[in-house]
Amino acid sequence: MTDRDTALAIAGLDKSFGRTQVLGGITLNVAPGERVALLGHNGAGKSTLIKMILGLIRPGAGSIRVAGNAPGSAAARAATAYLPEQVAFHRSLTGREQLTMFARLAGEHPKTVAPLLERVGLALAADGRIGTYSKGMRQRLGLAQALLGRRRVALLDEPTSGLDPISRHDLYAVIDEMAANGTALLIASHALTELEARTDRIAIMAKGRLVADDSLGNLARAAALPTRIRLTAREGAAEAVQAELGGRRVNGRAVELDCTTEQKMAQLARISGLGEAVRDVEMVPPSLEDLYRHYCGENRQ
């Protein structure tokens, strides 16, 4: 692959803090315009990976290329946008002053600041001290600085934390816009929700290893998670229903069965064969949460 195809190329990355290994054998590529969700529980190593891409933490082994440059080099930093997990700014500056400083550092004209503040919905608060901002407003200011200039790679570390649902959708509109402009996006998150599912690819980390890296559709197919069928039996009939179909008794009257996509129709036929004994049938397809747990090595609840 050439540098034109991969804005971000990571190969065989290891990192230990003292004796504990935090990252092991991470290989991950992101193409221009591609949105990749980086998922993993707290402590999985997402932030560490992002800081290594930024050149803030030195890797133990392996290689990272940011738009063809070494991480932390001036060229790599000029090409990279970053939204930290804990967005912090100087309390005594105003949003406009802080963003103007970042614009100057990025080599952008201070003129670009006002439209950006407007873009993230901070136009009215622009001249208030950051110390008076809410967490959501600081997050928006963080997003505004990540939008300065046209960067080739954007690393967003848990960008939705602290945002209300409407802001989360605004955020994803911004993410889509950046991708349309050709920016390669790596978006860290500790949950798989509809928002993360809208990315092009999903990479899942567990205990410092990459355990999955594919599109949502492929991940779901490969996992082949069962659909859950929940039956509500007629009074007193739960026992008979379980004897006939198997599965688990959940409470007094409900029975749960798991079945694969292929078995689904056959099972439904058997259920309708039970006639009056079953009062209701509910089908629960595997959720995004189930899929995520599956790849993290945990069972469905």
Place this chain on the structure above:
Amino acid sequence: MITRIMAIAATEFRIQTRNRWLASATVLMTLFALALTFAGSAPTGSLGVDLLTVSVASMTTLAVYLAPFLALMIAFDAIAGEAERGTLGLTLTYPLSRGEMLLGKFAAHLAVLAIAIALGLGSAGVAAWLAGGAGPASVQALARLIATAILLGACFLALGYVASALSGSGAGAAGLAVALWLVLVVLYDLGLLGALVMDAGGGFTKHVFPWLLALNPADAFRLWNVSAAQEVALVSGMAGAGEALPGWAAPLSLLLWPVLALALARTVFERVEP
């Protein structure tokens, strides 16, 4: 490069004025300088020098303690504090070298210090002049005092950055800064004094001691001011040590310290992983 240094300097200066460091430092400097000038006005007649000369001599002693203290108070938070509050990591992901960031902060902090020192010592000087008269020599001594006090502050700003980069936390950096102040400004002199007493006028006193004095920025500052002005030397009774040294020793020390300390701060800062 200049744009980026200026961007950091402008931001930092704004923060220093907003958190009232500029105002506090200036007021502190002025109050102490005025108090010393008028408390020290008694011996004027007996020594046959004007009030400004006496005032400069007392303010030299004041500045030895106060300029390093103010500089360290401004500087200790520069790196550790930003790392702790989480503002450092994001700034360093911009195409800005750590040296540029340090220079930007240094420029802003030096401006704050220079304003505080020039206004503080300057206003006391003007007051002494109005109250007791001044000659061209004492005005020159005052100008030299202000310039060298700013240089002394620059040394300790840079040393404060070293302390800040070495410590993981703001509290640790503050502790280290206080230790630096104690060692360089107080204990060093006490140590030398002890050695002088032990030596009782031997070879150490004649050949080694003056150089050890010049090696310490606070003493170099004192030497420079004292040996450059005969009258000030007379008042402060510190002429002896200065005469044993070539004239360039103290100025060279005071000029080199900020440069070397800044270089050291940069080296230590390069190793910080935010």
